[in-house]
Amino acid sequence: MNDNTEIKNPLAGVLRTERMPHIWCPGCGIGSVVTCFAEATKRSNIDPDKLAVVSGIGCSGRMAGYVNFDSIHSTHGRAIPVATGLKLANPKLKVVVFSGDGDLTGIGGNHFIHAARRNMDLVVICVNNFTYGMTGGQVTPTTPSSANASTTPYGNYEYPFSLPFLADAAGATYVARWTSLHSRNITQSIEEALQRRGFSFIEVITPCTTLYLRRNRLGDGVDTLQYYQNNAVIKHGIDTRETAIGFQGQIVVGKFVDRPKPDYLESATRCNVKFIGDDYQLYGKTEPEKQAEEEAKKAASGGESAV
Amino acid sequence: MNIVTADPKGVDAGPHFMDGDHAIAEGALAAGCRFFAGYPITPSTETAERFAERAPEVGALFIQMEDEIASIAALIGGAWGGQKVMTVTSGPGFSLMMENIGLAVMTETPMVIANVQRGGPSTGLPTLTAQQDMLQVRFGSHGDYNIIALSPDSPQECFDLTIEAFNLSEFYRVPVFIMTDETVGHMHEKVVIPPADQIKVVERNLYKGPKEDFRPYGFDSQGGHPMTRAGDGYRFHITGLTHNERGYPVMTPEQNQIVLTHLIEKINGNADKIIRLEEDQVEGAEVVVLSYGITSRIAVRAVQEARKKGLKVGSLRLITVWPFCEQRIRDLSQKVKAIVVPEINYGQMVREVERSAAGRCQVVSVNHCGGAVHDPLVILKAIEEACR
Ligand SMILES: Cc1ncc(C[n+]2csc(CCOP(=O)(O)OP(=O)(O)O)c2C)c(N)n1
Ligand code: SF4
Ligand SMILES: [Mg+2]
Numbered sequence: 001m002n003d004n005t006e007i008k009n010p011l012a013g014v015l016r017t018e019r020m021p022h023i024w025c026p027g028c029g030i031g032s033v034v035t036c037f038a039e040a041t042k043r044s045n046i047d048p049d050k051l052a053v054v055s056g057i058g059c060s061g062r063m064a065g066y067v068n069f070d071s072i073h074s075t076h077g078r079a080i081p082v083a084t085g086l087k088l089a090n091p092k093l094k095v096v097v098f099s100g101d102g103d104l105t106g107i108g109g110n111h112f113i114h115a116a117r118r119n120m121d122l123v124v125i126c127v128n129n130f131t132y133g134m135t136g137g138q139v140t141p142t143t144p145s146s147a148n149a150s151t152t153p154y155g156n157y158e159y160p161f162s163l164p165f166l167a168d169a170a171g172a173t174y175v176a177r178w179t180s181l182h183s184r185n186i187t188q189s190i191e192e193a194l195q196r197r198g199f200s201f202i203e204v205i206t207p208c209t210t211l212y213l214r215r216n217r218l219g220d221g222v223d224t225l226q227y228y229q230n231n232a233v234i235k236h237g238i239d240t241r242e243t244a245i246g247f248q249g250q251i252v253v254g255k256f257v258d259r260p261k262p263d264y265l266e267s268a269t270r271c272n273v274k275f276i277g278d279d280y281q282l283y284g285k286t287e288p289e290k291q292a293e294e295e296a297k298k299a300a301s302g303g304e305s306a307v
Numbered sequence: 308m309n310i311v312t313a314d315p316k317g318v319d320a321g322p323h324f325m326d327g328d329h330a331i332a333e334g335a336l337a338a339g340c341r342f343f344a345g346y347p348i349t350p351s352t353e354t355a356e357r358f359a360e361r362a363p364e365v366g367a368l369f370i371q372m373e374d375e376i377a378s379i380a381a382l383i384g385g386a387w388g389g390q391k392v393m394t395v396t397s398g399p400g401f402s403l404m405m406e407n408i409g410l411a412v413m414t415e416t417p418m419v420i421a422n423v424q425r426g427g428p429s430t431g432l433p434t435l436t437a438q439q440d441m442l443q444v445r446f447g448s449h450g451d452y453n454i455i456a457l458s459p460d461s462p463q464e465c466f467d468l469t470i471e472a473f474n475l476s477e478f479y480r481v482p483v484f485i486m487t488d489e490t491v492g493h494m495h496e497k498v499v500i501p502p503a504d505q506i507k508v509v510e511r512n513l514y515k516g517p518k519e520d521f522r523p524y525g526f527d528s529q530g531g532h533p534m535t536r537a538g539d540g541y542r543f544h545i546t547g548l549t550h551n552e553r554g555y556p557v558m559t560p561e562q563n564q565i566v567l568t569h570l571i572e573k574i575n576g577n578a579d580k581i582i583r584l585e586e587d588q589v590e591g592a593e594v595v596v597l598s599y600g601i602t603s604r605i606a607v608r609a610v611q612e613a614r615k616k617g618l619k620v621g622s623l624r625l626i627t628v629w630p631f632c633e634q635r636i637r638d639l640s641q642k643v644k645a646i647v648v649p650e651i652n653y654g655q656m657v658r659e660v661e662r663s664a665a666g667r668c669q670v671v672s673v674n675h676c677g678g679a680v681h682d683p684l685v686i687l688k689a690i691e692e693a694c695r
Contacts, residue, residue: 016544019555049540054384057547065544065556070537072387073546073556074380075410081344081377085384085392088368089342090538093388111380114373272363283341283390284316284366 014038014048016068023062027221029180029206030060030127036183036204037098037125038067040190046094051194053096054083056103058134059208060127063098077108080115083122091265091282094123094194101128102140105161109141116170116199121263123193123200126163129208137211144247148215160245164256167201168240174200175240175257179228180207182253189255198263205251218248308478308531313337313470313506317365320502327465327491328353328395330498331421332361334469335393337500339508340419341367342390344381346374346400349433350489351423354395375400379407382418386411387545389536391473391511393419397489398427401440402447408482409448412570414545415524415532417476417511419469421485423492426677436489437677438600438651442658444484445629451567453574455581456484456629458599462496468626474509475581479530479573486628488651490601490680514541522552526565528572574630583626584635588614592621594693595639596647597660599625601680606649609686618694628656636663645693649673649686669693 009017015038024030041051048069055064057076064071070093074082079097087095097104104112104126115122131149132138139149139156142163146155164175174196176189186204193200207213207224218224227248235242236254243252262270265282272280317336325333331354335343343362345355359369372378378394385392396404401422411418426432427439440447444456455475459465469485476483514521514533521541525532535541548556549563574581587610589595594613598606603624613620623639625632636659639646645668648657657672664670673689675681 049542050538052537065546068542070387070542071544072384072414073544073548074383075407075547078376078380078407078410081372081380082384084370084372084377085342085344085381085386086388086537087384088370088381089385089388089390089392090536093538110373111377114377268368276363280363281366282368 011035011038014041014068016066019066022066024059025210027207027209028059029129029204029208029221030063032180032183033125033127033186033204033206034063034066036186037096037190040187040194043187044191044194046194050092051094051096052086053098054079054086055097056099056108058100058103058132060098060100060133061103077103077106078111079103080108080111080122080124084115084120087121088265097122097124099126100133101126101130101142101163102132105163105166106141113166113170116167116172116201118264119171119173119198119261121197121199121265123190124202125190126201126203127206128163128203129206129212131208131212133208133211137208137215144245144249146247150215162240162244163201163203164243165240168257171199172201172257173198173259173261176201176255177203177205177243177253179205179232179251179253181225181228181232185253197266198261309510309512310507311510313503313508314339315503318500318503318506320500323498323500324495325462325498326353326493326495327459327462327487328423328493329357330462330465331395331469331485332357333498333500334466335419335473336361336365336367337466337506338391338470338473340391340393340473341365342385342392343367343369343394344372344378344385344392345394346372346378346396348397348400350425350492351395351397351421353492354421354423375403376407379404379411379420383407383411383414383416386416386418387537387543389538391417391477393421395421395423397423397425398440399430401443405448409450409452410547411482412448412452412454413547415480416482417480418482419472419476419485420482421469421487424486424488432678434489435678436601436651436680438488438602439655439677441486441628441650441652441655444486451571453571454482454484454629455479455574455627456486458486458625458628459491460600460603460624461491462494462498465491466498466500470506470508474507477509477511479577480532480534481574486600488601513539523554524550524552526552526569528569528576530573530577578630579634581627581630582632584632585624585626587622589621589623589639591619592643593619594645594647594690595621595623595643596649596686596690597623597625598649599628599656602649602651605681605683606686608683609690612683612687613690618690620690625656631656631659631663633659633663636660640664640667643668645669645671647671647673647686647689647693649675649681649689651675651677651680
């Protein structure tokens with residue numbers, strides 16, 4: 001064997017390979033979404049140094065620790081406000097939030113709707129496994145009615161959120177949903193989201209093999225992919241009110257919303273320019289900008305003296 | 308420590324007539340704070356309002372978040388995004404911030420949080436003064452940790468100590484608290500803002516070395532460890548989990564011992580450098596009145612009256628409330644008959660005084676349940692009784 005033919009993870013560079021193996025169970029859907037994300041970052045031509053990832057707490061929330069970008073593993077539910085601070089403090093960054101359904105829409109639900117309302121320039125990827133995986137399979141705001149969870153041992157009698165509808169109603173300007181079976185579509189949606197500005201929300205329905213599937217006697221990961229295969233219906237642009245998911249029912253997937261609208265910082269800048277004037281500049285000039293300016297000045301004055 | 312003079316953009320030099328809340332906002336801008344995330348709550352709102360008004364002309368950003376949890380979470384993001392950050396609140400909002408104060412401590416994220424205290428518990432006395440969060444600031448988040456807290460007694464000191472809070476926070480990479488109160492927050496007095504070249508500001512120590520050597524943490528029980536910001540190419544990882552110097556989770560008892568010792572000792576071990584006290588006629592005193600914040604200004608009157616009556620009374624004002632001046636109290640307790648501790652709470656910092664005095668002198672709590680300042684005569688009476 002040639003010494004140069006080293007087997008390399010094709011996503012090395014994007015993933016922190018030194019941190020492998022990861023903590024996720026065999027058959028868990030989180031890993032597939034991470035792979036799609038990694039692939040999308042490569043394809044999008046985004047400068048990896050300007051990409052940051054923020055997660056909350058949960059199995060999905062561990063993602064921030066495995067990607068080779070500036071990354072923050074924050075507290076349960078607070079990934080979005082942490083990401084908001086990161087983005088606003090350093091507007092050149094592209095900030096991605098990667099977390100679970102419980103994290104983003106249960107404990108963090110308030111932040112979710114407000115970031116959408118502000119059209120904050122964030123890419124929010126929600127791994128929706130219908131359960132609190134990390135804590136052992138409790139009911140979440142997205143658990144379908146009648147599904148069994150450890151805290152609804154006789155079946156869930158609450159009404160779940162449909163996350164695309166929630167995001168849309170709150171003001172998100174890009175909304176898509178896929179299942180973990182749709183890896184090419186997930187990758188494409190993430191790529192699109194990385195290249196646009198504003199609040200982009202991508203929900204991925206994924207299997208939690210260890211808890212949700214087992215407790216509901218739904219077989220293993222392969223059975224779930226079969227279920228997705230048979231029940232996912234692509235309906236691009238459909239009214240998000242039509243995206244509710246019943247227990248083992250149809251899953252409407254696709255890109256539902258993609259509308260242009262100034263994001264938070266654009267709106268803030270417009271408003272401030274109106275009142276402060278054209279020389280308004282958030283955070284003033286950065287050091288390299290100042291240096292470049294000075295060099296340009298020097299070059300200009302040098303040119304003059306030569307004449 | 309990288310000390311520079313203040314960026315003139317944020318310094319509104321000259322004499323002003325303003326309240327403590329406004330002075331905190333001006334102090335923050337002078338210290339180089341350019342990102343403020345907050346949520347309105349009496350009696351702290353004026354700080355947020357002033358920052359919001361001044362932000363565009365200074366090139367800073369103010370955002371009103373959806374609650375105080377979001378505000379402090381945004382500060383953590385903002386600090387790792389490269390800005391100096393602050394927020395302001397009062398009791399109920401302070402309680403909401405507790406979990407993420409822990410995250411800031413654990414990730415060694417510099418930030419300044421001002422608590423303009425009002426009477427509690429719960430909604431309590433929303434518009435009236437108190438000093439009831441003095442233990443919450445030190446112990447309110449879960450787990451063991453350490454922080455720095457300062458207590459201004461005037462609008463001028465609100466300005467000065469906010470700058471100091473930023474400087475300490477940058478060096479020790481720890482949340483630093485301005486524990487003021489409704490009275491100081493809403494009291495209008497002369498505040499002199501010095502010209503920018505007379506204001507010393509500690510700049511963030513940004514790592515500039517080779518990428519492979521970058522470590523977001525150094526567990527050496529000292530301040531000054533370099534940090535980075537997102538976008539500079541160092542690809543940092545930070546987590547609230549117990550971690551190694553690279554920032555990666557290592558969840559073992561041994562590692563928690565290392566991390567916790569560092570977090571606590573970087574403050575305790577440097578307490579003598581951090582602590583600032585103001586003493587008046589403490590040497591040779593029979594009784595010392597220990598106070599902080601607005602209560603110090605009331606205590607002055609009681610001390611003056613007592614001296615007029617020929618009593619040997621000294622006064623000690625805590626400018627730094629945490630870390631507590633344990634050593635000073637230990638020394639004093641061997642020399643004085645009693646330490647009198649008036650505070651607008653049911654007896655909070657007095658516990659620290661008792662612990663440090665350890666029975667070597669009498670410790671007298673002069674408590675007040677909030678809503679107003681003490682009647683100086685009550686403090687005077689306590690001094691007189693202690694001298695007997
Ligand atoms: C404030 C707080 N409350 C509760 C928890 C416990 N907790 C950790 S993860 C989690 C649920 C995570 O569920 P989800 O976001 O759906 O992620 P998953 O594990 O399913 O990927 C909970 C409740 C916590 N860490 N912090
Ligand atoms: S518990 Fe469920 S969500 Fe968590 S790693 Fe295992 S399969 Fe995935
Ligand atoms: Mg989940």
